[in-house]
Amino acid sequence: PRARLTVDPDFTIAPVPRRLFGSFVEHMGRCVYTGIYEPGHPKADADGLRTDVLDLVRELGPTVVRYPGGNFVSGYYWEDGVGPKEQRPRRLDRAWRSIETNEFGLGEFARWAKAAGTEAMMAVNLGTRGIQEACDILEYANHPGGTKYSDLRRAHGSAEPFDIKLWCLGNEMDGPWQVGHKTAAEYGRLAAETARAMRLVDPGIELVACGSSNSRMPTFGEWERVVLEETYDQVDYISAHAYYQEHDHAGDFLAAARDMDHFIESVVATADAVRARGKHRKKIDISFDEWNVWYQSRHHESAIAKGESEWEVAPRVIEDEYSITDAVVVGTLLNSLLRHGDRVTVACQAQLVNVIGLLRSEAGGPAWKQSIAHPFEQVRRRATGEILAVQTRSDRYETPRFGDVDLVDASGTWDAEAGVVSLFLANRDQAEAAQVEVGVRGFGELRVQHAAVLAATEGQDRHTTNDEQHPDRVRLRPLDGVTVADGVAQLTLPPLSWAVVQLA
Ligand code: AHR
CATH class of the missing domain: 3.20.20.80 (Glycosidases)
Structure with missing residues (x-):
């Protein structure tokens, strides 16, 4: 999506x-x-x-x-x-x-x-x-x-x-x-x-x-x-x-x-x-x-x-x-x-x-x-500073209970004092990665400060959990490949994932 x-x-x-x-x-x-x-x-x-x-x-x-x-x-x-x-x-x-x-x-x-x-x-x-x-x-x-x-x-x-x-x-x-x-x-x-x-x-x-x-x-x-x-x-x-x-x-x-x-x-x-x-x-x-x-x-x-x-x-x-x-x-x-x-x-x-x-x-x-x-x-x-009104246009999927639902769900904050935009993103698609573009023109020049993702890795699936023997199996890992150019950030969210991206 x-x-x-x-x-x-x-x-x-x-x-x-x-x-x-x-x-x-x-x-x-x-x-x-x-x-x-x-x-x-x-x-x-x-x-x-x-x-x-x-x-x-x-x-x-x-x-x-x-x-x-x-x-x-x-x-x-x-x-x-x-x-x-x-x-x-x-x-x-x-x-x-x-x-x-x-x-x-x-x-x-x-x-x-x-x-x-x-x-x-x-x-x-x-x-x-x-x-x-x-x-x-x-x-x-x-x-x-x-x-x-x-x-x-x-x-x-x-x-x-x-x-x-x-x-x-x-x-x-x-x-x-x-x-x-x-x-x-x-x-x-x-x-x-x-x-x-x-x-x-x-x-x-x-x-x-x-x-x-x-x-x-x-x-x-x-x-x-x-x-x-x-x-x-x-x-x-x-x-x-x-x-x-x-x-x-x-x-x-x-x-x-x-x-x-x-x-x-x-x-x-x-x-x-x-x-x-x-x-x-x-x-x-x-x-x-x-x-x-x-x-x-x-x-x-x-x-x-x-x-x-x-x-x-x-x-x-x-x-x-x-x-x-x-x-x-x-x-x-x-x-x-x-x-x-x-x-x-x-x-x-x-x-x-x-x-x-x-x-x-x-x-x-x-x-x-x-x-x-x-x-x-x-x-x-x-999440610090002000909550941003995130305009989301996402591909959608059909659900029995809620009808059409966005595949990508997001919220964000703007910390003017620290100069940081924080985005919290989920990809609900269980099979496909999501290509996400974020228009950030109004903030001036930004760079990627932090990007991490929680998703299934090699040998895991969506049911993987942490337990006493594996307390750290599900955790955040770096989200690679996030770019910002000409006021647009681009990123790819793995299938069924949650991510945090900070631009500063
Ligand atoms: O959090 C468990 C229970 O859920 C709480 O006791 C009750 O308020 C709710 O029904």
């Missing part, structure tokens, strides 16, 4: 929102236990944090990390996870049919986030609990001292407040699977009143109302409308969650970003309609705080999902092993988020370790990057 892209420094969308490159740590499976935290591991520090995992997290550089759930939060007693460890109770976690030891909690997470150099984002339980408990945890986290919960934090060894800015008002409350699931009207009222009360505790926080769990929810659209009618003045963001997997048509899966585009544009339209109707001034942004590839159909067949497993501590749950195809899809999802960076200003890939993880780790063993970690890390590092 062929594609012609055009970018111009005068055609930008918004500054790159730094919180677009977030991730998520849930008390689920082995994300916390034997993921980020494993006392007794040879690489654990004095607090039990795995320094090998921390090193990889620092390389990925998630700018914000959401915690502690996910479905888990809807039955969570945050108080169980603070104070002397030997006094912390074990509980049944109904969401993931696991035993929660509470050895790791808010204080440990705040310390981990600091060590990882990331911003903490918290969710409160609006499934089984409500306004008071949300205010209590906020007081524990952010109030300087002299009150019950702030003094408790100090007694637990943290004199300084954690100063957590971003708070989610529950999780996926539209989903019948959620403990404490509610109708949009029930949730909207509770979210509005919780938000109002939380702001009285700390006016400096930013609040996220729950949006839809995916774009196929029967309540999609109407949920956002009702929730925002109730909460508009009290919240800053409405959330979106989306997971994609390959079913029986690889072309459909490779076009998943089309669903993400549709999801974002529909929620923006709904939020803006509520804004107009309510004569509100401010705009509501989207916090796309769960997104990834997830082979959910496999999970539905598991003993945990069917309620047939024994109750265990940190069982293996949804430890999907990601392929080259999955990495290309993740690259296109990042493109979709970036293209909508004027309204999607927070996003969290789900999840960080082991559970549909960017990273994998084994108890007592090594940690490594999955294929999908590479596009995530590259875009986080290299």
